[in-house]
Amino acid sequence: MALSPPFPIRSKSAGAHLTERVPRALVTDQADGLRTRLACGDFEAVETLYVLDEAGRLQGLVELVDL
Amino acid sequence: MLELMRPVRVCVHPLDDQEEVAGLAVEHQLAAVPVADREGRFLGVVPPTALITILRREHIEDLNLLAGLQHDHLRSLRAMTEAPVQRARERLPWLLVGLAGSFLATWVVSRYEETLSRHVMVAFFMPAIVYLADAIGTQTEAIAVRGFSMNHVPLLRAIVGEIQTGFLIGSILGLLSIPFVAIGFGSQRLALAVALSIFAAGGMATSIGILLPWGLERLGRDPAFGSGPVATIIQDVLSLVIYFLMVQFLGV
Numbered sequence: 518m519a520l521s522p523p524f525p526i527r528s529k530s531a532g533a534h535l536t537e538r539v540p541r542a543l544v545t546d547q548a549d550g551l552r553t554r555l556a557c558g559d560f561e562a563v564e565t566l567y568v569l570d571e572a573g574r575l576q577g578l579v580e581l582v583d584l
Numbered sequence: 585m586l587e588l589m590r591p592v593r594v595c596v597h598p599l600d601d602q603e604e605v606a607g608l609a610v611e612h613q614l615a616a617v618p619v620a621d622r623e624g625r626f627l628g629v630v631p632p633t634a635l636i637t638i639l640r641r642e643h644i645e646d647l648n649l650l651a652g653l654q655h656d657h658l659r660s661l662r663a664m665t666e667a668p669v670q671r672a673r674e675r676l677p678w679l680l681v682g683l684a685g686s687f688l689a690t691w692v693v694s695r696y697e698e699t700l701s702r703h704v705m706v707a708f709f710m711p712a713i714v715y716l717a718d719a720i721g722t723q724t725e726a727i728a729v730r731g732f733s734m735n736h737v738p739l740l741r742a743i744v745g746e747i748q749t750g751f752l753i754g755s756i757l758g759l760l761s762i763p764f765v766a767i768g769f770g771s772q773r774l775a776l777a778v779a780l781s782i783f784a785a786g787g788m789a790t791s792i793g794i795l796l797p798w799g800l801e802r803l804g805r806d807p808a809f810g811s812g813p814v815a816t817i818i819q820d821v822l823s824l825v826i827y828f829l830m831v832q833f834l835g836v
Contacts, residue, residue, distance in 0.1 A: 531605045531619050532598030534634035535627060539616070546585050562616040562631040568589050575618055575626040577589035584588065 536561040542568050544576050548584055555581070595620050598627060605630055606638040646729050678813040685817025689824055696828045699836075705769055706831055709778050710824065712761075717785040717823035718816055720753055724793025725815055739798070746794045747787060754786020773836045780834075781827040788826065789819045 538561040542551055551566070566579040594608050595618045609617050609630075616629040630638075693700075693710070700707050724746055731742060758779035765775035796815050 529602045530598060531596045531600045531602060531617070531630050534602060534605075534630045534638065535598060535619050536631050536634075537628040539629050539631075541626070542585060544585055544589075548585060548588060561633075562629050564615045564632075565629075567618060567626055567629070568585055569626050573626055574624040575592050575595060575620055577591055578618075579585065579588045579590065 538562075540566045540581070542566055542579070544568055544570055552584060555584075592618065594618070595624075596630075597622065602630075602638045603642045606635050606642065609635050610639075682813040682817050685813075685821060689817070689821045692821055692824050692828070696831075699828065699831060703774075703831075703836055705771065705774060706777075706828075706836060708769075709765070709774075709781075710827065713778070713781050713785055713823050713827050714820050716754075716757060716782055717789040717819045720750060720786050721789035721793040721815055721819045724750065724790045725797065725812075728794045728797040743794055743798065746790050750790025750793075751783065751787040753790075754783040757786065758782040771836065773834045774831075777827070777830040777834045777836050781823070781830045784826045784830075785819075785823040788822050792818055792822070 538559060540551075540555050540558060540560055540563065555563075555566070564581060566581060566584065567575060568577045568579060570576050594612050594614060596605050596608065598619055598621070605617050608614070615632045615635075617635070618629050619627045621627060696706075727746065728742075758781075761782060762775045762779050765778050766772050769775075792815055796818075
């Protein structure tokens with residue numbers, strides 16, 4: 518059974534095009550360990566690493582070329 | 585991680601309109617646009633492939649609406665190969681609005697039957713004034729639909745600037761028409777009426793061309809609905825009214 522997303526989907530909205538398959542990391546993560554994790558991941562957009570806090574809130578971005 | 589981190593410049597909500605999201609990506613040169621809920625929890629991104637699809641679909645939709653075609657993405661792709669009946673069905677709805685509007689324009693002209701019968705020369709300039717209002721208005725509609733859809737432009741500056749541009753274009757075209765009408769038709773009053781009508785029609789056409797898409801955008805509709813045959817017929821009727829009022833006022 519497909520899981521329903523935690524927000525209403527409306528056609529022609531951002532949610533209709535959303536992908537969750539992007540690299541993420543915690544603010545406390547070390548850059549060294551991330552490279553291995555990123556190499557093994559199956560991502561749809563790989564240019565940017567999304568850095569979150571413990572509550573899952575977006576804190577910043579890291580361009581993968583900077584890692 | 586903190587040393588490498590860059591601030592989040594753009595983050596959208598899942599219910600935000602796709603065209604605005606694509607516009608933000610273009611404006612901020614983003615390959616993907618992050619999406620978060622109301623509490624700021626990260627949900628994912630609108631990826632590059634989706635952004636390209638959105639931009640293409642919205643571009644086709646705006647083009648269709650500018651031309652007064654009903655929009656359906658799949659149908660747009662088949663538009664050149666569909667049966668004539670199907671093609672006519674797509675194009676007729678806005679043209680029916682145009683037909684009703686053209687009856688209104690005919691009624692406006694019929695109100696000035698006496699003026700026209702006294703000075704048939706007045707009729708010679710009706711197509712030129714209507715055409716110029718249409719042409720100026722169409723340029724504004726294209727600019728407005730593109731601007732309101734894709735960018736977050738300073739609204740008042742955009743509207744005032746476009747209306748001023750309309751009057752500037754109208755004044756240049758109006759001045760250029762004076763010697764042609766005055767010498768060619770031997771009537772200075774008619775030349776002045778035509779020039780003033782072109783001037784006023786320029787300002788009116790840009791006002792409608794920008795205020796109609798803006799009003800629709802404010803109502804949460806696609807600004808492109810304010811272009812095409814609807815705006816054209818309003819500009820046609822008003823440019824005729826302006827012209828005949830000038831003719832009356834100047835006693836041509």
